Amino acid sequence: MFKNIVLIQGRILLLTICAAGIGGTFQFGYNLSIINAPTSHIQEFTNETWQARTGEPLSDHLVLLVWSIIVSLYPLGGLFGALLAGPLAITLGRKKSLLVNNIFVVLAAILFGFSRKAGSFEMIMLGRLLVGVSAGVSMNIQPMYLGESAPKELRGAVAMSSAIFTALGIVMGQVVGLRSGSKEQVLTEERVKIWAFKEKPVPVIPEKRGERRVWTLGKGSC
Numbered sequence: 001m002f003k004n005i006v007l008i009q010g011r012i013l014l015l016t017i018c019a020a021g022i023g024g025t026f027q028f029g030y031n032l033s034i035i036n037a038p039t040s041h042i043q044e045f046t047n048e049t050w051q052a053r054t055g056e057p058l059s060d061h062l063v064l065l066v067w068s069i070i071v072s073l074y075p076l077g078g079l080f081g082a083l084l085a086g087p088l089a090i091t092l093g094r095k096k097s098l099l100v101n102n103i104f105v106v107l108a109a110i111l112f113g114f115s116r117k118a119g120s121f122e123m124i125m126l127g128r129l130l131v132g133v134s135a136g137v138s139m140n141i142q143p144m145y146l147g148e149s150a151p152k153e154l155r156g157a158v159a160m161s162s163a164i165f166t167a168l169g170i171v172m173g174q175v176v177g178l179r180s181g182s183k184e185q186v187l188t189e190e191r192v193k194i195w196a197f198k199e200k201p202v203p204v205i206p207e208k209r210g211e212r213r214v215w216t217l218g219k220g221s222c
């Protein structure tokens with residue numbers, strides 16, 4: 001009976017790590033590397049959009065400037081997310097903060113997906129900023145959440161899983177970037193994949209009461 005309880009708790013912990021990791025630092029690594037693949041497509045889209053508005057194309061150095069801003073907004077958003085993570089974790093708790101953090105990625109996916117229809121490269125800029133905010137929040141709250149959820153003897157190993165999911169996200173971004181496609185596919189399909197990978201409500205959450213650790217199904221936050 002005791003062995004069965006330990007086995008169930010181990011599975012619950014593994015599920016918690018995977019759910020938090022895929023919806024957390026995996027997104028950080030993925031968005032860090034995926035931006036390299038659509039470089040030429042986004043630059044062409046920026047130039048075409050500007051030409052449609054003004055009747056004149058952008059010069060090469062201005063296209064490069066816009067592209068640099070798009071790339072730079074991701075770490076800037078990460079800074080805002082890191083500053084937001086502390087108050088968010090205290091106000092909402094760890095679990096709810098990770099769930100609320102999904103809103104930034106969902107909004108970013110919508111902006112990426114509809115940027116071509118709207119003819120607005122500014123939507124890509126805003127989307128990159130929002131994805132950066134999400135990365136900043138998850139990079140801070142996910143290790144905190146997993147560290148508090150794990151048993152004392154596994155706490156260090158579980159907290160290190162954040163780095164593993166970051167590396168997996170970087171690898172996945174590079175692999176996805178190998179695929180060639182049209183501009184529409186780059187601006188929609190590949191970005192909406194972020195949404196598909198995003199964290200679902202964590203079905204099994206460990207909860208600590210007093211000195212005894214109790215494992216519950218989807219109740220509360222740690």
